Amino acid sequence: PPAAPPPPGPAARGSLSIHRAFLRSPLGLLRLGQLLLGAAFWVTVAAHKYEGAAHFALFAAVLVWLLTLALFGLSLLGRWALVPWLGSRWLLTNLVHDLVLGVGLYAAATGIMGYKAGRKSYCNLPGYSQRCLYGAYLSASVCGGIAACLYLFSGLYCLSRRCRDQRDIV
Numbered sequence: 001p002p003a004a005p006p007p008p009g010p011a012a013r014g015s016l017s018i019h020r021a022f023l024r025s026p027l028g029l030l031r032l033g034q035l036l037l038g039a040a041f042w043v044t045v046a047a048h049k050y051e052g053a054a055h056f057a058l059f060a061a062v063l064v065w066l067l068t069l070a071l072f073g074l075s076l077l078g079r080w081a082l083v084p085w086l087g088s089r090w091l092l093t094n095l096v097h098d099l100v101l102g103v104g105l106y107a108a109a110t111g112i113m114g115y116k117a118g119r120k121s122y123c124n125l126p127g128y129s130q131r132c133l134y135g136a137y138l139s140a141s142v143c144g145g146i147a148a149c150l151y152l153f154s155g156l157y158c159l160s161r162r163c164r165d166q167r168d169i170v
Contacts, residue, residue, distance in 0.1 A: 016077055016079075017077075017078075018076055018077070019075065019076055019077060019078035019170075021170045022075050022076055022078070022169065022170050023076060025169070025170045026154075026157055027075075027094070027154055027157055027158070027169055027170070028072075028075070028076070030150050030153055030154040030157070031068060031071070031072045031075070031154065032072075033147075033150050034068050034102070034147055034150045034151060034154070035065065035068055035069060035072060037143050037144075037146050037147040037150065038061060038064060038065035038068060038106075038143075038147050039065060040139075040143045041061045041065075041106075041109070041140050041143040041144045041147060042058055042061040042062050042065060044136055044139050044140040044143065045057060045058045045061070045113070045136070045140045046058060047136070048133055048136040049131070049133065050133075052116075053112045053115075053116070054112065054113065054116060054137075056108075056109070056112065057108070057109035057112040057113055057140070057144075058109075060105035060106070060108060060109045061105075061106070061109050061144065063101075063105065064101050064102055064105050064106060064151075067097060067101065068097070068102070071093075071094060071097060075090075075094075075169060080093075090168070090169060091158055091161060091162055091166070091167055091168060091169055092162065094154070094158050094169055095155055095158035095159055095162060098151045098152075098154045098155030098158060099151070099152070099155035099159075102147075102148070102150075102151025102152075102154070102155065103148050103151045103152050103155065106144050106145075106147050106148035106151060107148045109140075109144050110141050110144035110145045110148055113137050113138075113140040113141040113144060114137075114138075114141040114145075116133075116137045117134055117137035117138040117141055120132065120133050120134040120137060121134055
């Protein structure tokens, strides 16, 4: 059978305006939470001295955060049709981003930061005179874990829309 035409995006507008339906949707609210927790994760790691595998955790968090920011911006402005090839598959694009990149990379980053927090737990003792990174690593791990859960929820939301033969994110 012939392929169905791509889902229509919001009506084309001459000037940029906010697509309020997306902002009020579950996916829009989840994206805001992902952006806030993702920024908290990478700012916490970047603001402290880090070494070893924390470089990968920081890279993963910033990469996913930037891609989420791009998805959020295009969805908020209703301009996903401008993205070649992906614009006609916007729901699938969001689904893959959330489940593969969001959950996968944030789970890995959370595991790394949790492991590093466990390795630094000794410095949490009273009287320890050196700079202690335990709190920073633990905070980053908690933010990353919650962010991974938010990506899982948004991925499941997109998957449920796809299973119901809906072709749009809102």
